[in-house]
Amino acid sequence: MGIMLVYDITNEKSFDNIKNWIRNIEEHASSDVERMILGNKCDMNDKRQVSKERGEKLAIDYGIKFLETSAKSSINVEEAFITLARDIMTKLNRKMNENSPPGSSGQVKITSKNQSKKSIFLRCALL
Template sequence: MSSYSYLFKYIIIGDSAVGKSCLLLQFTDRRFKNDHDLTIGVEFGARTVSINDKTIKLQMWDTAGQESFRSITRSYYRGAVAALLVYDITNRDSFVSLSRWISEARAHGNKDITLILVGNKNDLEEQRVISTEEAQSFADQNNLLFIETSAKTGNNVDAAYINTAKAIMSKIENAEYDLSNEHCGIKIGNASFKESLQRKSMADKAECKC
């Protein structure tokens, strides 16, 4: 059985055709599909990463952006510790929709959900209509992490997921989560359990010394 310290549940949200499924596939399989079908409902992926010398399992749920599937995907906000809020830097409409997606994430997700704004398709620089400065300003106004990526080339894809995990780990270390709450989106893994036993054993040995 694989060992990890924590499991974080992510949800990937945004309009259709912004590259959500491609961002997931690039992160989990390191490949890109040019002809990726539209997501029907929800797709799933997972990968382990190392943060602060701890093994973190990221469990990612990629949601359909079409309005007809919104009632299905809303249920996946519950129990998510983070959301990747994806837009297409070449599509103004996908950027305009962000406020609605943020409101939905904060309404249906847990109150401590970590949101990262992801401007995808930065390999299409000549078609860009959303500047990095405009997106950064929007992120600052809405208390979001921010990064630009290319699911096609892989540029910054790992960083989008890992920077979010680092922000979550920082909150864990600052005791900002109730880890006993199963709906917080964080599961304590068997590695952390072993670490706690080892610390207890060392403390017990120290107390036994004359």
């Protein structure tokens, strides 16, 4: 339901592959899958080969959200997952409202009897 396309800002070739990955998603994934482009290793600005502006422009061209992240320094990693999860839930709620009978809420709610309300658990799969 959500795909993060991650490239390495210190590696031009990884950025060039994003277009191929998007084409594969368009050919093989569900048409309503949420997508996000992440430029990783933003903590290594001295070795940067791909400008932030190029990443932003590519995301705008495809109508996809964009963030620069650093897994090593924990910059924007949580924000990326929360943003993607929120976008997926928004889309699910919209679909539920469109398909629900009159008078029902049609809202997707995620709850757990054993988890505190402050805990956030995200599940992802790498392809």
